Amino acid sequence: MSDPDSPVPPDSKLTTTKQSWARQQKFLTGRHARPDTERLPPGQHLVRDWPVLDLGLQPEVALDRWTLDVDGLVAQPLHLRWDHFKALPQSREVSDIHCVTTWSRYDNRWDGVRTQDLLDIVQPRPEAGFVVLHSFDGYTTNLPLADFAASDALIAHSWEDAPITRAHGGPARLVVPHLYFWKSAKWLNRITFVAADELGFWEVRGYHERGDPWKEERYSD
Numbered sequence: 363m364s365d366p367d368s369p370v371p372p373d374s375k376l377t378t379t380k381q382s383w384a385r386q387q388k389f390l391t392g393r394h395a396r397p398d399t400e401r402l403p404p405g406q407h408l409v410r411d412w413p414v415l416d417l418g419l420q421p422e423v424a425l426d427r428w429t430l431d432v433d434g435l436v437a438q439p440l441h442l443r444w445d446h447f448k449a450l451p452q453s454r455e456v457s458d459i460h461c462v463t464t465w466s467r468y469d470n471r472w473d474g475v476r477t478q479d480l481l482d483i484v485q486p487r488p489e490a491g492f493v494v495l496h497s498f499d500g501y502t503t504n505l506p507l508a509d510f511a512a513s514d515a516l517i518a519h520s521w522e523d524a525p526i527t528r529a530h531g532g533p534a535r536l537v538v539p540h541l542y543f544w545k546s547a548k549w550l551n552r553i554t555f556v557a558a559d560e561l562g563f564w565e566v567r568g569y570h571e572r573g574d575p576w577k578e579e580r581y582s583d
């Protein structure tokens with residue numbers, strides 16, 4: 363299943379559990395920290411493996427039918443095929459992952475296209491304040507344009523020098539290291555620039571509009 367406009371799959375056990383965590387406000391320590399003083403955000407623990415989290419469905423997207431649309435409030439919309447995407451300026455970033463389910467993983471080496479380089483091409487209009495990401499599994503997530511534009515944010519195709527596996531969101535996924543990892547859409551298919559915030563899959567299920575791990579922005583209230 364990899365239809366670009368696919369509906370989200372029926373709730374899995376994990377999805378139901380994560381919704382109940384939002385209702386219970388689970389894992390909140392009530393402690394805030396700053397990324398420059400503490401590398402590990404409050405309530406997180408370090409893992410060495412790399413857990414897989416999804417909606418219970420991992421779309422198989424062959425490179426010859428992979429596309430990425432960049433649209434909405436931009437001067438220059440894009441419809442990219444894989445070769446076009448790989449011909450954009452390429453960058454490498456090493457960054458940490460912080461999942462809202464409390465695991466963090468340090469020093470992940472990503473290769474891909476910096477969101478800043480993409481923004482230089484598409485030129486968001488002044489009214490654009492937020493970005494909505496759409497994925498091949500029907501997943502959506504939203505974030506402020508300023509967060510999407512972080513200097514270490516990438517549309518990544520490789521991790522540790524190898525193509526990102528299907529389970530982890532290949533062919534290409536977003537990586538926004540300074541927000542909880544649910545903002546980093548796997549199997550990325552469309553990026554839409556909007557004026558007013560539009561809540562995504564987890565955001566309508568009790569998770570935070572922004573998701574800053576050091577402020578423990580896990581849930582919407």
Ligand SMILES: Nc1nc2c(c(=O)[nH]1)N[C@H]1C(S)=C(S)[C@@H](COP(=O)(O)O)O[C@H]1N2
Pocket residue numbers: 412413414415416417418461462497498499501529530531543544545546547548549550
């Ligand atoms: N398309 C899509 N992207 C997604 C998800 C998803 O279900 N579908 N899950 C999010 C969540 S909740 C997390 S924690 C990370 C998990 O990424 P990983 O499986 O590579 O660890 O992907 C995020 N991006």
Ligand SMILES: [Mo]
Pocket residue numbers: 415461462463543544
């Ligand atoms: Mo997550």
